[in-house]
Amino acid sequence: MTKLATVARFSFAVALLAMAAMFPAVSTRAADTQVQIDQFIFAPQRVSVKAGTTVTWVNDDDIPHVVVSSKKLFKSKTLDTNDRFSFTFTTPGTYEYFCSLHPHMTGTVVVEAATGSKAAQ
Amino acid sequence: MTSDQNESSGVSRRKILECMTWAGTGVLWSLAGGTPRSVGIIGAATAAEPSGLTFLQISDSHVGFDKPANPNALGTLEEAINKIHSMPVKPSFIIHTGDITHLSKPSEFDDADRIISQARLDVHYVPGEHDVLDEDVKLYRDRYGRGTKGTGWYSFDANGVHFVGLVNVVDLKAGGLGNLGDDQLAWLEDDLKGRSASTPIVVFAHIPLWTVYPAWGWGTEDAARALNYLKRFGSVTVLNGHIHQIMQKVEGSVTFHTAMSTAFPQPAPGAAPSPGPMKVADDKLRSLLGVTDVSVKRGQQRLAIIDQPLQG
Numbered sequence: 001m002t003k004l005a006t007v008a009r010f011s012f013a014v015a016l017l018a019m020a021a022m023f024p025a026v027s028t029r030a031a032d033t034q035v036q037i038d039q040f041i042f043a044p045q046r047v048s049v050k051a052g053t054t055v056t057w058v059n060d061d062d063i064p065h066v067v068v069s070s071k072k073l074f075k076s077k078t079l080d081t082n083d084r085f086s087f088t089f090t091t092p093g094t095y096e097y098f099c100s101l102h103p104h105m106t107g108t109v110v111v112e113a114a115t116g117s118k119a120a121q
Numbered sequence: 122m123t124s125d126q127n128e129s130s131g132v133s134r135r136k137i138l139e140c141m142t143w144a145g146t147g148v149l150w151s152l153a154g155g156t157p158r159s160v161g162i163i164g165a166a167t168a169a170e171p172s173g174l175t176f177l178q179i180s181d182s183h184v185g186f187d188k189p190a191n192p193n194a195l196g197t198l199e200e201a202i203n204k205i206h207s208m209p210v211k212p213s214f215i216i217h218t219g220d221i222t223h224l225s226k227p228s229e230f231d232d233a234d235r236i237i238s239q240a241r242l243d244v245h246y247v248p249g250e251h252d253v254l255d256e257d258v259k260l261y262r263d264r265y266g267r268g269t270k271g272t273g274w275y276s277f278d279a280n281g282v283h284f285v286g287l288v289n290v291v292d293l294k295a296g297g298l299g300n301l302g303d304d305q306l307a308w309l310e311d312d313l314k315g316r317s318a319s320t321p322i323v324v325f326a327h328i329p330l331w332t333v334y335p336a337w338g339w340g341t342e343d344a345a346r347a348l349n350y351l352k353r354f355g356s357v358t359v360l361n362g363h364i365h366q367i368m369q370k371v372e373g374s375v376t377f378h379t380a381m382s383t384a385f386p387q388p389a390p391g392a393a394p395s396p397g398p399m400k401v402a403d404d405k406l407r408s409l410l411g412v413t414d415v416s417v418k419r420g421q422q423r424l425a426i427i428d429q430p431l432q433g
Contacts, residue, residue: 039395040337062188062398064224064251070295078224078254081188098295101250104338106296 034058035107037065037079037099042107049089051114056086065105070096174280177205177212177242178325178413180362181382183251184233185223190398191406194223194384199236200431201383201412212414213279215242218362218380219249219290219327225260234264248273249327249363250290258291274305276312282417283316285309287326289341299328299341299363306343310350321356321417321424329361331370331377334390339364348375358424360415364396367428378426381411408433 033053036043038060049055057067059079067076067085073095076085089095089111099105179201186194205212217237222229237244246265253261258272269275269286276285287309289299301309313322324330330347332340341347351357357375365387370377385398386409393399401409411430418425 040397041395061395062190064254066254068295080224096295100293101254102338103293103295103297104336 032056036060037067037105040065040099040102040105042097042099042105045106046108046110048110048112051090051092051111052088053111054086054088055109056084058082058084064101066100067097068100070098075100173419174282174417175210175212176214176216176279176415178216178218178360178380178415179237179383180218180327180380180413181220181249181365181384182217182233182237183220183223183382183384184236185226185229186384186398188385188398190385190400191410195232195236197407197410197431198233198383199239200407201410202236202240204412204429204431205240205242208414210416212242215240215244216284216286216325216360217244217246218325218360219247220251220362220382221246221249223251223384225252225254227260230260230264245277245284245286245325246273247286247288247326248290250293253291270308271302271304274308280417281419282321282323283313285312285322285324287324287330287347289326289328289330289344294342297342298332298335298338299326299330299344301341301343301347306346306350309347313350313354316354318353319355321358322351322354323358323360323415323424324351325360327361328363329368329377329379330359331372333364333368333379337390337396339390339396351375356422356424358415358426360413365399366409369426374422376423376426378413380413381409381428381430383410383412383431386410405433407431 033047033049033055035047035055035057037057040061047055057076057079059065059081062081064078064080066078069075074087079085089109092111092113095109095111097107097109182198183194184198191197215237221233248258248261262273266273272288272291274286274288276283278284287301287305289301292302293300328341329339330341330344334340352373355374359375359377361377361379362382364379365382365385366379366389367381368379386401387396388399408430411428414427414429416425
């Protein structure tokens with residue numbers, strides 16, 4: 001993706017805009033975000049990230065958990081103790097998720113447009 | 122309990138009197154392995170004479186669990202199975218109320234089978250959420266699903282008692298509790314239709330069918346619909362696991378009971394930040410693990426339910 005974006009920067013304006021639309025977060029360099037699963041709670045329970053951010057869940061519990069998007073957008077494998085699962089959010093929106101084993105465990109990822117992205121300037 | 126039984130079991134007069142006291146306040150004591158155990162049936166039932174049907178409930182064996190709360194869950198399952206050999210009346214069969222394994226691994230199912238088969242008894246299973254971690258519940262159903270419907274529900278009859286095994290750990294919804302689903306509820310309604318109201322019913326499922334503690338997910342979203350189909354029956358016993366501790370509630374003709382785990386204890390509702398495995402002193406662990414002995418005595422409305430810790 002980075003290579004594509006670099007190429008786009010040297011292309012015609014139209015092509016550049018098209019690439020920006022396709023990969024809006026490429027040059028954002030958003031800091032990746034971690035969610036701890038601890039004591040049957042997603043912490044933080046709600047995270048706000050820029051588009052393009054990779055969110056990583058880490059299971060600190062002695063019991064396995066499974067991270068599942070409520071709209072079936074993503075689903076981790078069974079996360080045993082210390083296992084992790086990552087998902088990169090490219091499209092702005094609000095993403096609800098829960099643990100399919102312990103559905104009272106819920107969380108939200110809010111993805112905002114990657115403003116300040118070089119591609120969009 | 123008759124005096125004959127007491128003598129043959131070598132129980133002291135003082136113990137018998139304790140029994141009587143408890144019976145008077147609604148908790149039944151019975152004799153198991155020569156030792157009286159508390160926590161039993163509430164109501165009019167007297168101590169179970171082992172004359173009717175007796176079966177054993179084991180639950181939450183979590184084979185594969187190796188964390189500090191119990192590094193050897195397979196070993197304590199074996200201890201639980203060995204208890205059968207010291208029982209004065211050998212149970213007719215076993216009910217396992219789920220979480221056979223910890224991570225649904227084939228090797229964990231194999232280990233569980235190897236130990237549980239030492240009981241040389243028929244075992245009627247329902248899955249826990251730890252047994253259905255593969256997408257299509259194939260591992261569980263390949264082993265235990267023969268003759269079952271949907272994701273593994275079924276019924277059978279023994280000694281005039283109708284047993285119903287339900288699955289409430291599949292397709293759980295965000296923010297919700299255990300879930301039976303429309304298909305299973307429709308089957309249950311049909312399964313109970315036409316049965317005499319005097320037929321004793323035993324329903325077993327992994328997650329409690331009564332709301333124990335919703336903040337920890339300890340309940341079943343649509344259990345009320347199932348209980349509605351059961352309310353015309355004079356004797357209904359609901360046996361669950363999942364919460365790794367004994368709890369009992371009586372509502373009309375329905376007795377709800379949860380069993381201990383054979384693997385690790387969990388905290389009382391709200392007594393800890395989460396329902397995760399509870400680490401206790403090593404010498405206390407076996408007093409919090411165990412099995413449940415259930416006896417049906419003809420003419421008694423309620424079944425005698427006797428919880429037996431592995432030790433203490």
